[in-house]
Amino acid sequence: MHLSHYSYSVNRAIWKITRNFHKTCQHLSKSKVVLGIETSCDDTGAAVVNTEGQILGEALNSQTKIHVEHGGINPSTAKSLHIEQIKNVVTTALQRAGTTLQDLDAIAVTTEPGLAPCLGIGLGYAKELVAESGLPMIPIHHMQAHALTARLLEHIEFPFLVLLISGGHSILTVAQDVDRFLLIGRGLDTSPGDCLEKVARCLNLKSLPECQNLSGGAAIEMLAKGGDPKRFAFNAAQNRVPSCDFSFSGVRTQAETHIQKEREQEGISGESVISTVEDLCASLQYAITFQICRRLQRAFSYCELQGLLPENSTLVVSGGVASNQYIRQCLQQVCQMNSARLVCPPPKLCTDNGVMIAWNGIEKLRIGRGISSDPQSENYSPRSPIGEDVTEELFRLGLKIPRLKLEIQP
CATH class of the missing domain: 3.30.420.40 (ATPase, nucleotide binding domain)
Incomplete structure (x- = not known):
């Protein structure tokens, strides 16, 4: 083999390795984006959050006024209102974030604990989006999400009370x-x-x-x-x-x-x-x-x-x-x-919202744990302890x- 041709082959191989290395680094450093969906009780919430903790877009439909007028939360009424609002809430959050499903890295959704009829609506809609997009699904524990919301805003090391x-x-x-x-x-x-x-x-x-x-x-x-x-x-x-x-x-x-x-x-x-x-x-x-x-x-x-x-x-x-x-x-x-x-956390993040669900999804995506291996078989659990x-x-x-x-x- 001619020496110049040999040098070219070696240089070409080095270039390919270098290019692939840079691509890998870019992939690893690329900001991840997660859509969060919350329907555990009487709020229909959705939000798009990235790994930097930026809330790119969010939307929330509160049913509080309706339930107060009727003397308390009625699960059947809450379910009907979630069905009525969920598509619009999710679409609005995506639009405000300037993103589409193709821009996302995963979809996080509350699956436990909460009112069974309400959890079912959020999970069902998330399954539709996952089937349409092929995105990973991240099931979220509602109370764990509340507990970790503060890490979106401040540097807090584990463990904490x-x-x-x-x-x-x-x-x-x-x-x-x-x-x-x-x-x-x-x-x-x-x-x-x-x-x-x-x-x-x-x-x-x-x-x-x-x-x-x-x-x-x-x-x-x-x-x-x-x-x-x-x-x-x-x-x-x-x-x-x-x-x-x-x-x-x-x-x-x-x-x-x-x-x-x-x-x-x-x-x-x-x-x-x-x-x-x-x-x-x-x-x-x-x-x-x-x-x-x-x-x-x-x-x-x-x-x-x-x-x-x-x-x-x-x-x-x-x-x-x-x-x-x-x-x-x-x-x-x-x-x-x-x-x-x-x-x-500020009052708006203390109550139920899509931001905390999306952020919990980001936290799990970072460590590579809690990602569903079979999204369509995921189920909800109305009662679920926060931990041991x-x-x-x-x-x-x-x-x-x-x-x-x-x-x-x-």
């Missing part, structure tokens, strides 16, 4: 990795958000002009600012149990019983409001906050005992109730006692914690 408090949940968990969680505290009955909503309804707060456009929880928070949090004692028996589990049904019953008694004493009927409404709101808010903080205090003690968190750890708080500024201030006090940093349950182990330890003192001014 998570408190999820909303109208449907009260959970304390340690996020050990993208797909690995320890459940250390759970709701045993009504959630804090549901407790606030039910008591607000019992108080007839919607009859007050300043509360007409507020949720029950927001109305109680506003009125509590003018009240005395020590006026009424709503004690939760759960506070004396050495666990991190939550129970708000007793607090709710005590508050509702007191309201009825005051209505009778004041001769109130119809939609009138009792004269001590501000004090009652402040006392209820304090009782709920105290229990949450007490559970959190024990969670920090348990994590320290078991070596589950690093020094100068992080607490992420999410869920609708996390928007309550009084509760946040008290949680901050507990964090300071434990040399921890408090991180709360260690609540009984924690209870058996009988951890004693110091008396909790909170600055209580609303």
Whole structure:
């Protein structure tokens, strides 16, 4: 073989190797883009997010107003509204992102936990899109997505502590990795958000002009600012149990019983409001906050005992109730006692949305885990724990914690 021809062949081979190497590097460094779909309850949400944490486009259709008018969430109504809205919501999110299905790297969809009829609509639509596009599907655990949303906005290393408090949940968990969680505290009955909503309804707060456009929880928070949090004692028996589990049904019953008694004493009927409404709101808010903080205090003690968190750890708080500024201030006090940093996503990302689903999809895509091998056979699960349950182990330890003192001014 002529030397020049040999040199050409070698150079050509080197060029091919170099070109393929650069192509591989470009592929690895290319920003991934994921569409997230959320229909676990009464919000139809979709969003497009990339690996840099940029929210490229999102859309949300809330059913809250309709369900409030009917006195609570009706699964059949919620399902019908999801069917009516899902195509438009997903299309709008893609349009706002300036993307098509061909631009995506995967589709993430909530499959657990939630209302069965609602989960089915989101999953069914995701399957249609996957069949049409050939894209990978990433099933998402709704509560794990809530727990990791803060990582979209801030640098938070694993492991960290998570408190999820909303109208449907009260959970304390340690996020050990993208797909690995320890459940250390759970709701045993009504959630804090549901407790606030039910008591607000019992108080007839919607009859007050300043509360007409507020949720029950927001109305109680506003009125509590003018009240005395020590006026009424709503004690939760759960506070004396050495666990991190939550129970708000007793607090709710005590508050509702007191309201009825005051209505009778004041001769109130119809939609009138009792004269001590501000004090009652402040006392209820304090009782709920105290229990949450007490559970959190024990969670920090348990994590320290078991070596589950690093020094100068992080607490992420999410869920609708996390928007309550009084509760946040008290949680901050507990964090300071434990040399921890408090991180709360903005209110719009604390409630259900497509962004958190897309971001959880990005997190799983990065590590190459949790991607469905057979999308069309995926199913939903209405009940699903966030992770390994260690609540009984924690209870058996009988951890004693110091008396909790909170600055209580609303």
